[in-house]
């Protein structure tokens with residue numbers, strides 16, 4: 001099947017503008033991308049106790065993500081086996097059973113069918129209709145990494161760890177600062193009239209927008225660094241199925257650099273014991289600190305360190321979010337605050353404050369980002385956008401050779417390919433993976 | 445649900461609560477609170493945030509929890525440990541300062557805002573210098589020429605404090621009526 005856009009152009013970094021608002025493209029994404037990729041739905045810390053559940057979506061499909069009495073985390077399609085009513089209509093809670101509101105079939109929190117009203121009269125009892133072996137439809141595949149729960153609608157999906165590839169190295173900075181790992185709060189949820197790919201691309205590698213889009217947060221002194229231009233000293237990396245951005249830290253030891261971004265000593269000591277040599281070297285030896293990142297297709301992360309009080313001190317925060325596609329021109333953002341579960345309580349509180357000030361529904365960074373993305377999406381829906389190929393070639397010469405070489409292992413201890421300065425390498429990586437999926441037909 | 449479990453950052457806030465029934469509409473104190481809320485709405489519509497910030501106390505706590513859909517029996521309907529706003533004077537002042545720069549793109553061109561305030565009732569507190577006011581707010585927010593406008597409906601509980609003869613906002617809790625906000629951001633105040 002011919003794709004409804006110029007695929008060769010995408011490979012060259014020239015992006016047909018209408019892919020950011022096109023019903024036909026969106027249908028293909030549903031059929032060929034979200035039907036196969038690993039999609040983040042939550043974290044085990046959101047459902048710590050047996051019976052705890054949250055309800056999350058993969059595109060239009062609703063799943064109950066619950067911890068059973070056996071402690072196991074499962075994801076069950078939220079549709080009654082009988083006539084299809086939504087079994088659970090709350091978005092979070094604790095329950096031993098879910099009772100369907102339509103005719104009253106009930107399911108244990110591990111999905112097993114427990115009871116049917118008038119089982120004997122209506123079905124001939126256990127003989128006529130055995131409950132044994134009947135469960136809410138499980139998600140075709142579920143896997144976790146550092147407590148992050150992912151679902152794939154493809155039962156033949158590769159193991160999550162293989163899918164992450166070397167991106168796991170970087171994911172650890174956000175989700176494994178101690179062996180205990182993170183705890184999540186939230187999410188804040190809101191809908192934006194923007195295509196889901198724009199946010200994913202932005203977080204993956206758009207260091208170039210920071211000095212301009214986010215001038216105002218620098219002007220009000222939210223950051224210690226007086227100039228947003230500092231971004232160009234950072235590096236972007238792509239590894240496995242994800243990539244991200246970093247800031248260059250001032251000279252110093254590992255400890256000095258971690259404390260520069262506001263981590264207290266006990267947390268630094270724990271990180272030293274938790275991270276690999278390579279993970280420590282990216283920070284301590286090479287001086288790069290992770291900032292925004294995206295895992296294909298629609299999970300993004302951010303780490304930054306603003307001032308949260310009238311003082312020179314800064315404090316780091318972590319946010320995890322998904323760009324959940326609603327339609328070609330609409331996305332639901334689910335944005336969580338994440339913090340190391342073992343961090344001191346006062347650190348957790350101030351880190352939460354840092355998050356609220358910077359990202360999420362009220363975040364001062366996020367506000368200006370979304371304004372851009374809404375406007376872009378709106379314009380991409382018109383007919384002129386079908387004649388325009390957007391330039392996503394930053395960092396490439398006309399003959400496709402890179403403008404700056406990849407950092408050698410002596411200067412960047414992390415896996416994958418990293419480059420200092422502005423570039424759209426990661427956005428191209430992301431859209432190339434997107435195209436890989438769209439070009440692969442779903443076998444009947 | 446108690447206030448302490450709704451906010452992670454409100455430890456500094458005044459804990460004064462309402463007493464008794466709502467005040468009669470003719471009561472001087474009710475008229476004072478009502479007038480204050482209406483005057484404030486005009487400042488917020490005009491995005492006159494300097495003037496607005498002058499109306500909040502140094503120990504202000506400005507809280508907007510995240511609402512969640514839960515079973516009736518769950519006993520809570522706000523997200524544990526997560527809010528949209530959980531602000532003190534410093535963070536409010538940064539937000540205001542940002543709007544005052546020339547680079548707060550999300551509000552340039554500005555939204556057209558109308559805060560509709562209704563259902564106001566006022567309560568006395570044990571201290572004559574404090575009043576509690578409940579109100580409903582419906583914010584109409586229109587951006588650009590033909591974009592769908594955004595509506596935000598919320599209930600608010602305010603603690604007003606008389607300080608040097610002026611009434612100031614010491615505490616606001618905004619109970620928004622949506623679990624999923626249908627507006628691109630909260631670059632506004634409620």
Ligand code: FES
Nearest residue numbers: 080082083100103
């Ligand atoms: S649809 Fe669920 S019991 Fe009938």
Ligand SMILES: [Fe+2]
Nearest residue numbers: 209213365369
């Ligand atoms: Fe941004």
